[in-house]
Amino acid sequence: MKSLKVLVGDKMPIYFQSKDIVLPGDLLAEGDYKAGTGTFKEDSKIYSAVIGLFEIRGKILRVISLEGTYIPRPNDVVIGKIVDVSATNWKVEIRAPYLANLPAANYFDKPIDPLKSDIRRYLNVGDIIVAKVVSFNRAQDPLLTTKERGLGKLRGGRIIEMSPTKIPRLIGRKGSMVNMIKEETGCRITVGQNGRVWVSCKTPEYEELIEKVIRKIELEAHTSGLTDRVRELIRKEKERLKK
Amino acid sequence: MKFIKHEIPQKLITEDGLRTDGRRFHELRPIKLEVGILKRADGSAYIEQGRNKIMVAVYGPRELHPRHLALPDKALLRCFYRMASFSVEDRKSPAPSRREIELSKVIREALEPAIFLERFPKTAIDVFIEVLQADGGTRCASITSAALALADAGIPMRDLVSAVAVGKVDGHIVLDINDLEDKYGEGDMPTAMMPRKKEVTLIQLDGQWSIEEFKQGFELALKGCEQIYQLQREALKKRYIEIREQAAKEMGENAENT
Numbered sequence: 240m241k242s243l244k245v246l247v248g249d250k251m252p253i254y255f256q257s258k259d260i261v262l263p264g265d266l267l268a269e270g271d272y273k274a275g276t277g278t279f280k281e282d283s284k285i286y287s288a289v290i291g292l293f294e295i296r297g298k299i300l301r302v303i304s305l306e307g308t309y310i311p312r313p314n315d316v317v318i319g320k321i322v323d324v325s326a327t328n329w330k331v332e333i334r335a336p337y338l339a340n341l342p343a344a345n346y347f348d349k350p351i352d353p354l355k356s357d358i359r360r361y362l363n364v365g366d367i368i369v370a371k372v373v374s375f376n377r378a379q380d381p382l383l384t385t386k387e388r389g390l391g392k393l394r395g396g397r398i399i400e401m402s403p404t405k406i407p408r409l410i411g412r413k414g415s416m417v418n419m420i421k422e423e424t425g426c427r428i429t430v431g432q433n434g435r436v437w438v439s440c441k442t443p444e445y446e447e448l449i450e451k452v453i454r455k456i457e458l459e460a461h462t463s464g465l466t467d468r469v470r471e472l473i474r475k476e477k478e479r480l481k482k
Numbered sequence: 483m484k485f486i487k488h489e490i491p492q493k494l495i496t497e498d499g500l501r502t503d504g505r506r507f508h509e510l511r512p513i514k515l516e517v518g519i520l521k522r523a524d525g526s527a528y529i530e531q532g533r534n535k536i537m538v539a540v541y542g543p544r545e546l547h548p549r550h551l552a553l554p555d556k557a558l559l560r561c562f563y564r565m566a567s568f569s570v571e572d573r574k575s576p577a578p579s580r581r582e583i584e585l586s587k588v589i590r591e592a593l594e595p596a597i598f599l600e601r602f603p604k605t606a607i608d609v610f611i612e613v614l615q616a617d618g619g620t621r622c623a624s625i626t627s628a629a630l631a632l633a634d635a636g637i638p639m640r641d642l643v644s645a646v647a648v649g650k651v652d653g654h655i656v657l658d659i660n661d662l663e664d665k666y667g668e669g670d671m672p673t674a675m676m677p678r679k680k681e682v683t684l685i686q687l688d689g690q691w692s693i694e695e696f697k698q699g700f701e702l703a704l705k706g707c708e709q710i711y712q713l714q715r716e717a718l719k720k721r722y723i724e725i726r727e728q729a730a731k732e733m734g735e736n737a738e739n740t
Contacts, residue, residue, distance in 0.1 A: 260722050262715055263596075263633050264641030264678045279598070279640070286678075288598060288638035290718055305722065307636025308524060308543055310602075336543045336605040377555075377603045404636060461722055462729035471736050 257295050260305075260461065261287040267300055277302030291404075292461055305461055309335045309403035309433040311381040315372045316390075318398065318431030319383070321364050326353040329362055331370065334403065334433045337380045341370060345384040367393045369429055369437070389429075396427070396439030399450050403434030405460040409453065416466050420452060423473045448476045494663055495652045502662050503532070508702060510646070510658045510709060515627065515717035517634045525635025527717075529627035532660055533617035536624055538631040542607035557602040561590040563624060565613040585621050586611075592625050592645065592674040592684035598638040607637060618661035619647040625674045625684065630714055642714050643683060645674035646706035648699040650689055655699045657706045671696075673703035677711040680704065 251270030255261055265287040274280040277289045278300055291302040323330035329341040343358050369390050370383035385391045410417050410430055421428055426440040440446045452469055459465055491502055511532030520526035523539035546552045563586040567576045611624045622645035629643040649659035651667040659670055669689015675682045
């Protein structure tokens with residue numbers, strides 16, 4: 240791919256176009272820009288830090304990574320698995336390098352007395368939950384809450400894991416992709432930013448269909464016109480299922 | 483593949499200036515690079531450089547065990563360089579040798595400056611290097627492909643790391659020495675660098691070199707790394723560009739059907 244030199248003003252060149260594939264160490268731009276995610280700045284030059292798609296948002300330059308593990312951010316909705324229970328706290332595995340905490344106070348509406356009630360009765364080891372990340376920083380492990388609509392324990396259905404960096408593509412602009420999949424298949428879908436997708440359909444065949452769809456999105460995340468191709472795939476598969 | 487007999491050649495360089503494998507002084511061996519070859523690793527790469535065959539898998543950033551090794555301010559980079567027992571002529575004992583442990587250390591130190599370790603405190607990034615077939619210059623080939631595997635794992639980096647060994651063979655300074663030149667030559671100098679700013683992250687040297695020879699060798703290593711860097715970039719991009727082209731084709735087909 241040829242790198243394009245786009246001149247903005249006199250001394251603020253950008254060397255790539257939006258959606259170009261860039262590599263670690265690629266010089267993206269020079270001048271008064273802000274280094275967004277996936278980039279870094281060295282004496283007023285902005286470089287890419289990861290392999291990904293270049294994106295210009297006004298003065299903020301970003302690289303949307305194509306690979307990588309999940310790193311929690313506040314307000315992310317994640318799907319996690321309970322791995323440990325103490326008197327007032329659950330430990331939750333969320334596919335990040337850090338175990339998350341769900342304090343009992345962030346699960347119950349009313350305060351509970353740990354001496355009188357065992358919180359295992361509500362969530363036990365192995366249970367799957369949808370939760371929201373409240374906070375996370377380098378001093379403290381991620382903190383979760385389930386006190387919002389749509390959060391809490393998941394029952395039935397199945398979990399499909401995919402690359403967390405490709406979740407935005409599965410959701411689509413303002414949820415366009417995932418809503419299209421829901422409409423076409425009639426399944427219930429919950430997407431976790433940590434690369435876990437919960438699906439519950441009328442038949443297991445449909446759940447397998449969604450897995451196929453997810454694999455396609457994962458593979459082709461960096462291409463355009465993906466929603467149309469996915470719709471095409473779902474319709475073809477539905478035809479096949481009817482026979 | 484041409485098979486080279488296991489006899490010590492009389493001369494490592496012929497009268498018309500060719501090396502044991504027919505290369506010129508400043509020529510690299512043929513290099514094949516592949517990225518994303520292992521499905522279960524977070525990142526992976528494979529390199530064939532001459533008769534070297536090396537596979538690299540990267541995991542992480544992930545939870546570090548044992549916990550007490552964790553660094554409060556940055557990720558711990560761990561490298562494991564290992565030679566398969568069938569990788570060399572006489573069977574190598576599978577137990578980690580002194581040499582393997584040392585190479586793991588120098589490779590780690592060659593990769594460390596390129597990675598933004600401070601972005602993942604308390605975690606571990608593991609790099610497993612398996613030498614399947616060795617033909618001289620394995621530490622350099624390992625660094626070259628480990629850099630690719632790290633990039634494939636989506637780990638933020640300042641730059642890729644490219645590496646090549648130059649050697650002194652029959653009085654000549656030559657690029658990318660093979661096993662014979664390594665064993666029977668007069669010296670070798672493995673060099674690794676981040677090509678963008680030409681920052682050297684590994685330089686070792688043995689044998690007796692004059693200052694002039696060293697300078698000449700270093701210049702040659704710079705050029706070699708630059709060539710390898712271009713191959714690394716191509717290998718990283720290739721996969722994504724292929725998928726893009728395929729997707730464009732599928733769109734065309736779908737449009738025809740409707």
